[in-house]
Amino acid sequence: MSQQGVLLVLSGPSGAGKGTICKELLQSLPELKYSISATTRAPRTGEVHGVNYLFVSREEFTGMIDKDELLEWAEVYGNYYGTPCHYVEQQLNNGQDVVLEIDIQGAMQVKKKFPQGIFLYIMPPSLEELADRIYKRGTDSLEVIKKRLSCASGELSCAQNYNYIVVNDEVAQAVKKVQAIIVAEKCKATRNLDCINNLCKSTAK
Numbered sequence: 001m002s003q004q005g006v007l008l009v010l011s012g013p014s015g016a017g018k019g020t021i022c023k024e025l026l027q028s029l030p031e032l033k034y035s036i037s038a039t040t041r042a043p044r045t046g047e048v049h050g051v052n053y054l055f056v057s058r059e060e061f062t063g064m065i066d067k068d069e070l071l072e073w074a075e076v077y078g079n080y081y082g083t084p085c086h087y088v089e090q091q092l093n094n095g096q097d098v099v100l101e102i103d104i105q106g107a108m109q110v111k112k113k114f115p116q117g118i119f120l121y122i123m124p125p126s127l128e129e130l131a132d133r134i135y136k137r138g139t140d141s142l143e144v145i146k147k148r149l150s151c152a153s154g155e156l157s158c159a160q161n162y163n164y165i166v167v168n169d170e171v172a173q174a175v176k177k178v179q180a181i182i183v184a185e186k187c188k189a190t191r192n193l194d195c196i197n198n199l200c201k202s203t204a205k
Contacts, residue, residue: 003194005092006185007114008032008099008178011107012122013155015134017168021122022101024175029182033091033098038064041079054084071113074105077147081106097182104158111161118185120178121162125169 010018026034038054040061049055056064061080064070073082083100091098100110111119124130159165164181168174185191 003095003186003191005033005094005096005098006182006191007088007092007110007117008097008182009107009110009117009119010099010101010122010178011104011120011162012168013124013130015130015137016122016124017133017171017174018101018122020171021166021168021174021178022099024171025099025178028175028179029097031097033096035083035088035091035098035100037081037083037100037102038070039079039081041077041081072102072106072109074103074109076103076105083110104155108158108161118164118181119162120164120166120181121159122174123156123159123165123167125167 010022012018022034026032036050036052036054038056038061040056040058043049043053043055047053058080061073061082064082064084065073069085070082071085071088073080075081081103083102083106088098088100100107102110107119110117124133166174166177166181189196
């Protein structure tokens, strides 16, 4: 029986670089699977349905909630976001590692349902750098940008609820840290009990 895959959950304030780190991880670790979230927000320029997000109506999303088809969901800045259960469970049971890039509310829901997951909080080197990144991104209105920045301090205080904190000062270094965390977690004794038991049985023979 193959070892169950690792569930990696990335969170952090808007502009911390979660998406960039996730993209680099997927390129460097081809065996890592990305779980696409469902959302009711409108697509940003260049975003594709089924690739970046599953863009659905509010009616469709609430239907998924009623049918208990979401691993987690939350309303953020007036829009719903959620992770469909089926894909994640299927990949993990097949021994595949899965990464979720989700907000703090969603991550805490996942932690209650799947505490054995690896929860990483991506932090900016400073609030000034965070603000600069959001403005340079140019994908949000000024009103939304101000709202994101006003929420950043409160969101940063939630970092203590995660297993690891990674400061995203330089993307390459941050990615290396996340890769090292994945390797260390997969080597934990608690994740390798079957291997240990099998070795003990073979030794006994």
